Amino acid sequence: MPLRNRVTPFGELIADPARGLVYGNRGCLHDDAGRIRRRFDGRRWIACRLRFRGWHRSPMMQPGRFTELFFLDEATALAAGHRPCALCRRQDYVRFVEMWRDLHPGPSGADEIDARLHAERIDPTTRAQRHHEERFESLPDGAMVIDDGAAFVVADDSLQRWTPAGYEGARSRPRTGLATVITPPSLVEILRHGWHPVVPLLHPSAGGTAHVPLR
Amino acid sequence: MPPAMPLILLPPSEGKASGGHGPPWAPGSMAIDLDNGRERVLRALATAMRRPEAERGRLLGVKGEALAGATTANRDVREAPTMPAIERYTGVLYDAIDPRAMSATHRRRLDASVVIVSGLWGLVTPRDPIPHYKLKMGVRLGRLGRLSTWWRTDLSLRLAEVSSGRATWNLLPNEHAVAWRAPDGVHQWSVRFLEPGRDGSLTAVSHRNKLLKGALVRFLVENPAAGPDELAGWEHPMGFRYDPSRDAEHEGITMLTFVSTD
Numbered sequence: 001m002p003l004r005n006r007v008t009p010f011g012e013l014i015a016d017p018a019r020g021l022v023y024g025n026r027g028c029l030h031d032d033a034g035r036i037r038r039r040f041d042g043r044r045w046i047a048c049r050l051r052f053r054g055w056h057r058s059p060m061m062q063p064g065r066f067t068e069l070f071f072l073d074e075a076t077a078l079a080a081g082h083r084p085c086a087l088c089r090r091q092d093y094v095r096f097v098e099m100w101r102d103l104h105p106g107p108s109g110a111d112e113i114d115a116r117l118h119a120e121r122i123d124p125t126t127r128a129q130r131h132h133e134e135r136f137e138s139l140p141d142g143a144m145v146i147d148d149g150a151a152f153v154v155a156d157d158s159l160q161r162w163t164p165a166g167y168e169g170a171r172s173r174p175r176t177g178l179a180t181v182i183t184p185p186s187l188v189e190i191l192r193h194g195w196h197p198v199v200p201l202l203h204p205s206a207g208g209t210a211h212v213p214l215r
Numbered sequence: 216m217p218p219a220m221p222l223i224l225l226p227p228s229e230g231k232a233s234g235g236h237g238p239p240w241a242p243g244s245m246a247i248d249l250d251n252g253r254e255r256v257l258r259a260l261a262t263a264m265r266r267p268e269a270e271r272g273r274l275l276g277v278k279g280e281a282l283a284g285a286t287t288a289n290r291d292v293r294e295a296p297t298m299p300a301i302e303r304y305t306g307v308l309y310d311a312i313d314p315r316a317m318s319a320t321h322r323r324r325l326d327a328s329v330v331i332v333s334g335l336w337g338l339v340t341p342r343d344p345i346p347h348y349k350l351k352m353g354v355r356l357g358r359l360g361r362l363s364t365w366w367r368t369d370l371s372l373r374l375a376e377v378s379s380g381r382a383t384w385n386l387l388p389n390e391h392a393v394a395w396r397a398p399d400g401v402h403q404w405s406v407r408f409l410e411p412g413r414d415g416s417l418t419a420v421s422h423r424n425k426l427l428k429g430a431l432v433r434f435l436v437e438n439p440a441a442g443p444d445e446l447a448g449w450e451h452p453m454g455f456r457y458d459p460s461r462d463a464e465h466e467g468i469t470m471l472t473f474v475s476t477d
Contacts, residue, residue, distance in 0.1 A: 028251050042248060046372070053396070055368075064255040065368075087375035090398040097379060110376035 003060060004036050007069050009079035009144045009151040009162055009182050011039065011121070011129050018165035020070035021200045022077050023048040024085070029067040036067070043114040045121075047077035049199055052088040072164065073203040074195075075153050078187045079144035081121030081129075083113060084197065092197045096190065103189050120184035134181050136174045140191040142201050144182040151182060155206045166205030220327040220439050221382040223432055224374075226352075226391045227333045228306025233288075235296035235303070237344040244297075244344055247330070247377065249337035252369050256335055257293065259357045260350060264289045274356070275349050285349035292335075297344035300331060311429020314341070317436070324436045330377060332391040334362040338373055353390040363394040370395040382442065384435060385468060386428050403468045404443070406431060408455055410475035417474065427453055427473070443471060 004015040013029070013036055025048075027041025060068045071077040084092040101108045104116065123130050131146065139145070143154045144162065152159040153167060160167035181188060195201065242250040263274055264286055272278050275285045288295070297303075301314050314325055331339040334352035339345060350356070352363050359365045375398045385392065385403040397403055408427045409417040420427060430452050438445055446457040454477045461472035 041251065044248070057368075064251060066251075085372065085375070086379060087372050087396075087398050090375070090400055093375075094379065110379070 003034075005060070005067060005069050006164055007071050007076065007080050007082075008164070009076050009153075011080040013039070013069070014164065016164040018072075018163075020076075021050065021073050021203060022071040023050050024069045024071060024077055024082050025066040026069065026082070027066055028064060030061045032063040034061040039127075040122075041066075043118040044110070045080070045082040045114070045117070046085040047071065047074065047082040047089075047199070048085040049088045072162065072166065073206075074197050074199050074201045075142040075144060075183075076162065078142065078191065079151065079183045081117055081184050081187070083117060083187070086110060089198055092199075099190050099193050099195075100186070102193075103186060116186060117184060120186055129182070130184070131180050131182055132185055133178045134188065136177050136179045138192075139173075139179060139181065140188065142183075142191045142195065143188050145179040146182060147180075153202065153206060155202060160206050166203050168205070219381045220324060221384055221435055221441075222330060222374075222378050223328045223384045223435060224387050224391075225308065225329055225331050225428075225432070226387055227300075227331050227339070228304040228309050229349075230306035230309075231303050231347055231349075232298065232305050233347050235298035235344075235346065237297035237299075239294050240292070240297055240344065240346055245336065245338075246340040246343055247338040247373055249369055249373060252337050252366065253335070255359065256337075256350075256356065256362070256365075259359050260289055260292070260335065260348075262357055274354055276351065276354075277349075288347045288349055292346050292348045295346035297346050299341060300339045300343045300345050301325070301329075301341035303345050303347070304331070306425065308425040308429045308432075311426045312432050313429075317433075321433075321436050324439055325432075328436060328439070329432070330374070332370065332387055332394055334366075337366055337370055338377075351390070352394055363390065366394045367396065371397075375401075386432070397467060401467065404471055405468050406471045406473060408473045408475075409461075410455075410477070420475075423453070427451065427455065443469075446471065 002015045002017045004013050006014050006016045008014060024046050026045040029036050029038050029041055031037045057068055084096050086093040097108055100113055121130055139154045141155055144151050151162040153162060157173050158170040159173050161169040271286055272282050275282060277285055314322055326341045329341050333339050335348055335350045355361050374395050378401055383401060383403045385405045408420040408424060410420050412418040434449055435441055447459060451473060454475055455473040456476050458472050458474045463470045
């Protein structure tokens, strides 16, 4: 029975047997019996490597410890509003902070970044995930958009439908018009500046050249 | 642009001031968010303080009146008044840092530089309000097991963020140093002090070690951009001098050696 710890681009937690390529957490979301009780715990939402120094967390969902989450790929983690971990993805984190500093002059410590991202990903009134609009033609690879209620990733000239197991059902990216974008605005800017993380940006099922193998 | 403040990692002290005038500890009151972990340790500590005297004594490493006092402090830890950590910790290291004698500028630098690695609180900054308590990082606390192991992932994640872009001075004893792991590529500096033994060979200073480190912290606060080059020209007030020829590197930590000039 799979645990309810797979994250969709909408930030929801689902139980699905498919494996993800990116790991992460947003605090302790489960109770002592391992049941998911909350969507997030704090503002530190991070995305990690699957493997790091041989560290193992077993069993998963230990009482009081952070809930282990899994994402299909980096594009999914970014859409859900997670940023790279400063520990296991040090180089990504340092580059992320440098890019962030260009986008948002001023203090750029983890707390400031997380506060800004939290405001971009969660509506404080409804506590629902926030979306915004951008022109289709301006969106970078890896950005996620909504169409017919489903999530699609932008990959070259196509939009590919997200599923827990990979991407399917490619359609042409519209050349004009407004897209409803799931990925928070600051993270879209990071993608636009050329984001090449150490974890796969896109699951191999997306095809093309935008995915990078695990190192 | 001013230089980034160094990150100076220190252990807490066994010696602590009693009392305080701040409100009781509450989640959200400390600069580095580790409140989930703190709540778990506080609950485990409360359970441990209900155990028989012999068990409490083994956990806290004291007997008699000292054990009674430590037990009371730990039982009251959620209701007791608080004071800034830099005032709470009164051991030799903190006496030598002597923050009260610092200028306002140096005090602000101290506050921005020092992070204390604690068995109960995880990470503590100098202005964080904490109550009186007694709990070592190296102990096994009920179901949590050894605290240094229990904290390791959380402390490593938080310190990875806190250390970004800063020189890291790891002045932790081993009991606390094992409670975190630095990210790849982050270089740390540590120090040791050597003095001539009875046979004339250089041996590590033990009893004055904290005193010597306290003076180094003062120097780093006064010279936030200091690295080994600046240390080479520094006369330690207790008669030690940095000897670059004895630098030793191990797993990303450069051990800088100070040798007695007496």
